[in-house]
Amino acid sequence: MKRSVLLAVGSLLLVVAVYLLIFDQTADGTTPSTPNPVPVGASPNADGSRDDGDASATTPANSESSETSDRPIGSTQTTQQIPLDLPAQDSKEATADAIADWLISEGWLTSADDLDTLIGGGNVGSLEIERVQQSHEGIPVYQSNLVVLKQDGRIISIEGALAVDINLNLEPTISVEDALAAEQARQMDETLRLATEGPQLFIHQRSGVSHLVWRLERGVVGDLYDVLIDAHSGDRIREVKRGISG
Known part of the structure; x- marks a missing residue:
């Protein structure tokens, strides 16, 4: 009789131990969890951005009135840095043309826009700096002063404020x-x-x-x-x- 009671108690303790082991595994997060889904066609990066062609996913605030703008506005109080990977050109004019062509192909600018070279620039370490100004139908954009960075034979970025979606009557009504x-x-x-x-x-x-x-x-x-x-x-x-x- 005494032996039967001991066996019963031992069996009960074994069941409790197994239950506690299973419960502890679940409670402390050691069981597998379902990861957060990634949008189709997107590959997550370490910084939380994604490589699915969505420019707005990694674009910082660039408008005075919006913190979620997906393209830079020609506000003279804010700037936008656009990473590039284009071959360096033989002249400043050719560099400006190459960047303008890329911005047009990516939808930042239109065929009515152009980039004109400005005086200034130089070198800082291995970086070569040039300056360009945006114009639209030949009319300069006020305070447009875009900085172009080149390194190791490549155009690596352009930084500044672009005026986009310009829809104006470009013939002055008053003199x-x-x-x-x-x-x-x-x-x-x-x-x-x-x-x-x-x-x-x-x-x-x-x-x-x-x-x-x-x-x-x-x-x-x-x-x-x-x-x-x-x-x-x-x-x-x-x-x-x-x-x-x-």
Whole structure:
């Protein structure tokens, strides 16, 4: 009788031990779990991005009004770095053309857009730096100053703000002289005048809104401002201290 009781107790303890072993395996996460699904055609990267052709998946914020924009807007307060892997060209002009062709093929720009070389650049270590400016139908984009990086015979990136989806009447409705007269009536500033250096007509895009603008200037040497006037409505779009992007 005593032996039977001991055997029964031993069997019960064995069952409890097996149950606890199974429970512990489940509770501590040692049993296999189902991984998070990856979209079809996508390969996850270490940084959480994916190689499925979705540019917006890895594009940082680039708009003043949006933190999820999937393409860079021509806001002069933010920039976008676009990785490239293109063969280096023999001249700055050829480099600008090669990058423009790539941006058009990828849908960033259209055939109406172009990149023009700017003075400046140089070398920092193994990096070669060039500067280009975007234009649309031959009209420069205001404050477009794109930086091109080259290394080891390759074009590796372009960084700056692109104006995209430009849809404007590119023929001014009012003359630059009329724009000046209207602004002089508003400001009563004796230093307000026609821009004396560089282009007067620009495309300005900010927060995704485009304007065709006349560039006037005011102030004195050391304290100069660009005054941008809508070339259709005559409204003042913005005023920018010379030498400051923003």
